[in-house]
Amino acid sequence: MRYKILTVDDSKTVRIIVKKAFRTFDCDIIEASNGVEGLAGAAKERPDVILLDVTMPVMDGVEMLTKLKADPALRSIPVIMLTAEGGRDSVIKIARIGVRDYIVKPFREEVLVDKVGRVIDLKPLSENPLKAKSILDSxxxxxxxxxxxxxxxxxxxxxxxxxxxxxxxxxxxxxxxxxxxxxxxxxxxxxxxxxxxxxxxxxxxxxxxxxxxxxxxxxxxxxxxxxxxxxxxxxxxxxxxxxxxxxxxxxxxxxMNLDTSQRYFTTDQDVFVLKMPEIASQSSVNEMLTYLKPKMAEAVDAGICKVILDLHELKRLDVIAIKALLQALQLCRELGLQHVLVGNPQIASESQGFEDTKSWTFANSLEEAKASLARTSPSFSAQPAAAGA
Amino acid sequence: MPTIDGISDMVIRTTMTHAIQEVMRTMLNQSADFHSEIDARKPGDTASETAGSQVVGTVGFIGDIDGLIYLYLDTEFAEEAAAHLLGLTDEELEQVGDEAINDAIGELTNMTVGTFKNQLCDRGYHCKLTIPSILRGSNFSIEPTSSVTRRTYHFEVGRHRIITDLLMKIDR
Missing domain, CATH: 3.40.50.2300 (Response regulator)
Structure with missing residues (x-):
C-alpha cells in the first residue's frame, strides 16, 4: 500500500518542493491550496500524514487544524505544520491543538523527509519495481x-x-x-x-x-x-x-537482490548458452542451478531448442562441476533439446578420468558448436549412456 | 504593549540580515552578505539600486507591530531562484512562465519576512504574516506615508543583489 501525503499550502512552489522531496519514495502526494480544499482532501483521500501551512486564503491552517481535530473520522491523521509562522507563542498555541511536528520555513527537503519518515514508514521507490536489478546494472x-x-x-x-x-x-x-x-x-x-x-x-x-x-x-x-x-x-x-x-x-x-542469471545464461540468436564459471565453487554452482530450470523453460517457451554447455573457461572438472552439468544434461533430455559441449584441452582430458564423463566430446569453440547444432545430429555431445549414469 | 521605539536600528539590521542569510542558504544554497544601508530619504539612491527589470515580493506582518517588507530581485536572479526552487531547467522554466516565477518569489519573500518577524515575536512583538503579493516592472519607486519608519538594505548574493525595503508603522 502506497502512503498518501496531503500537502496544504497556497504556494504552488511549496507544493512542488514537497513533491520533489518525496519523488524517490513510494508514496503519493495529494495537493490542496487552502484549508477548505485540505479538509475535503483529507475526508476523501484519508492521507497518512498532512503537511499544513498556516497563512492561506479562504481558510487558514489553524482553522483547518481545529476542524480536523474536531472530526472523529479525521482527528487521528497526523499533522506536521510546514509554515513561516514560527514565533514561540504561535508554535505553542498551534501545538496545543494537536500536531505531530512543526517545521518552520525556510526548510531543507532532507529535514522534511526525515520528519515525515518518523510518522510513516517511507520506503525508497525502486527505479522500475517490475524489473529486478541485474548484475549488468550500475x-x-x-x-x-x-x-x-x-x-x-x-x-x-x-x-x-x-x-x-x-x-x-x-x-x-x-x-x-x-x-x-x-x-x-x-x-x-x-x-x-x-x-x-x-x-x-x-x-x-x-x-x-x-x-x-x-x-x-x-x-x-x-x-x-x-x-x-x-x-x-x-x-x-x-x-x-x-x-x-x-x-x-x-x-x-x-x-541487492540482483538477478545474477546473466553470469551463466545467455541467448545467442536461436541457441541457449549455459556458461560454466572459471571456478565452479559450490556457491557459484548453487547460484547457477537456482536459475537452471526457469531459464531453460523460458528459452523453450520462446521457441529455442538448441543448447550449448560452454565449459571453455572452466579450469578444473571436479565433482561439483560434473554434478551440475549432469543436471543440465538431464534437463536437456527431458525437454528434448539438442545440446553440444564446448571445452578446452584440459577439461577434455580430465573428462576421461570419470565414469560419468568419459564419453563426452567437446567442440573447441562456440562457432564450432553452433555449426554442429546446425547439422541435424551434433557431433560434440554427452551421449545418453555416459551422461545418464 | 511594546513599542517600535524599543527596537534599535542595529536590531532591525541584524534581524533582517539573519533572515536573508537563512533563506538564501537554506532554499538556494547561496550565501548572502550585507552590503550597505540605502538612505531611503533620498529617492534617487533607492531608484539607482533597483534600476532595470525587477520582480518584487511583498509580505506584511500585523499585530503588536505592523509593517511590510518588499524584496527586490532583478528578473534574472528571480528566474534563477525560481528554477532552483522548483528543480527546473531554464527551458522548463520558460515553459511554465511568469506565474511560476511570481509564486516562487512570493514564497521566498514569505519565508524571509516570516524569519524576520518570528525574531520580533520572540522579543515580545506578536504579529502574524499576510499573504504574499508580487509587483513587476522597471524604474518604479514605492513612497510610504509619513507615519512609517523605513529601512532599506542592500545584500550581495553571488553576482546578484537583493534589496529589502522595510516599512513599519510607528504610531499605534
Whole structure:
C-alpha cells in the first residue's frame, strides 16, 4: 500500500518542493491550496500524514487544524505544520491543538523527509519495481575503511562489475557521501576508531533515505567478538579479511537482490548458452542451478531448442562441476533439446578420468558448436549412456 | 504593549540580515552578505539600486507591530531562484512562465519576512504574516506615508543583489 501525503499550502512552489522531496519514495502526494480544499482532501483521500501551512486564503491552517481535530473520522491523521509562522507563542498555541511536528520555513527537503519518515514508514521507490536489478546494472558501493590498501583491493577485485566503488576513511565523510548520494550497499570497517562503525550503522538505520541499505561489516577473520557484536545489532553480513573477492561479490549481489542469471545464461540468436564459471565453487554452482530450470523453460517457451554447455573457461572438472552439468544434461533430455559441449584441452582430458564423463566430446569453440547444432545430429555431445549414469 | 521605539536600528539590521542569510542558504544554497544601508530619504539612491527589470515580493506582518517588507530581485536572479526552487531547467522554466516565477518569489519573500518577524515575536512583538503579493516592472519607486519608519538594505548574493525595503508603522 502506497502512503498518501496531503500537502496544504497556497504556494504552488511549496507544493512542488514537497513533491520533489518525496519523488524517490513510494508514496503519493495529494495537493490542496487552502484549508477548505485540505479538509475535503483529507475526508476523501484519508492521507497518512498532512503537511499544513498556516497563512492561506479562504481558510487558514489553524482553522483547518481545529476542524480536523474536531472530526472523529479525521482527528487521528497526523499533522506536521510546514509554515513561516514560527514565533514561540504561535508554535505553542498551534501545538496545543494537536500536531505531530512543526517545521518552520525556510526548510531543507532532507529535514522534511526525515520528519515525515518518523510518522510513516517511507520506503525508497525502486527505479522500475517490475524489473529486478541485474548484475549488468550500475550500483554504488560505499566502502568506509581507513586502510587504503583494503579499499584498493575491493576496487581492483570488483572492477569487472558495473559497480562504482567509493572509498572514504571516516564517519563524517561517509555521512557527507550519503547526503549527496544513495549507496546501494555500505561496507564499513569494524576496526575504525571509537566504535565508529556502530555509530555509522545507527545513523544509516535511522535515516529514512538509507534505512533499507544493506550494511556489511569488514573485519579480520579472527576478530570474533566484533563479528558477533555486528551480527547482534543487525549488520546485513560480515565480510572477513583477508578478502575473498568472489564471496564478497556474491554477498553484495545477494544483498541487492540482483538477478545474477546473466553470469551463466545467455541467448545467442536461436541457441541457449549455459556458461560454466572459471571456478565452479559450490556457491557459484548453487547460484547457477537456482536459475537452471526457469531459464531453460523460458528459452523453450520462446521457441529455442538448441543448447550449448560452454565449459571453455572452466579450469578444473571436479565433482561439483560434473554434478551440475549432469543436471543440465538431464534437463536437456527431458525437454528434448539438442545440446553440444564446448571445452578446452584440459577439461577434455580430465573428462576421461570419470565414469560419468568419459564419453563426452567437446567442440573447441562456440562457432564450432553452433555449426554442429546446425547439422541435424551434433557431433560434440554427452551421449545418453555416459551422461545418464 | 511594546513599542517600535524599543527596537534599535542595529536590531532591525541584524534581524533582517539573519533572515536573508537563512533563506538564501537554506532554499538556494547561496550565501548572502550585507552590503550597505540605502538612505531611503533620498529617492534617487533607492531608484539607482533597483534600476532595470525587477520582480518584487511583498509580505506584511500585523499585530503588536505592523509593517511590510518588499524584496527586490532583478528578473534574472528571480528566474534563477525560481528554477532552483522548483528543480527546473531554464527551458522548463520558460515553459511554465511568469506565474511560476511570481509564486516562487512570493514564497521566498514569505519565508524571509516570516524569519524576520518570528525574531520580533520572540522579543515580545506578536504579529502574524499576510499573504504574499508580487509587483513587476522597471524604474518604479514605492513612497510610504509619513507615519512609517523605513529601512532599506542592500545584500550581495553571488553576482546578484537583493534589496529589502522595510516599512513599519510607528504610531499605534
Amino acid at each position: 550500483a554504488t558501493i560505499l566502502v568506509v575503511e581507513d586502510k587504503p590498501a583494503i579499499v584498493q583491493q575491493i576496487q581492483d577485485g570488483l572492477k569487472h562489475t558495473p559497480w562504482k566503488i567509493h572509498g572514504v576513511a571516516t564517519i563524517n565523510e561517509s555521512v557527507d557521501f550519503c547526503t549527496r548520494n544513495q549507496p546501494d550497499v555500505v561496507l564499513v570497517s569494524l576496526s575504525l576508531p571509537d566504535d565508529a562503525a556502530f555509530t555509522l550503522f545507527g545513523l544509516i538505520c535511522t535515516n529514512v533515505r538509507t534505512k533499507y541499505t544493506p550494511v556489511f561489516g569488514l573485519v579480520v577473520k579472527t576478530e570474533i567478538q566484533a563479528q558477533q557484536q555486528a551480527q547482534q545489532i543487525g549488520f546485513t553480513s560480515i565480510v572477513t579479511k583477508p578478502l575473498d573477492i568472489p564471496d564478497l561479490e556474491a554477498k553484495i549481489s545477494k544483498a
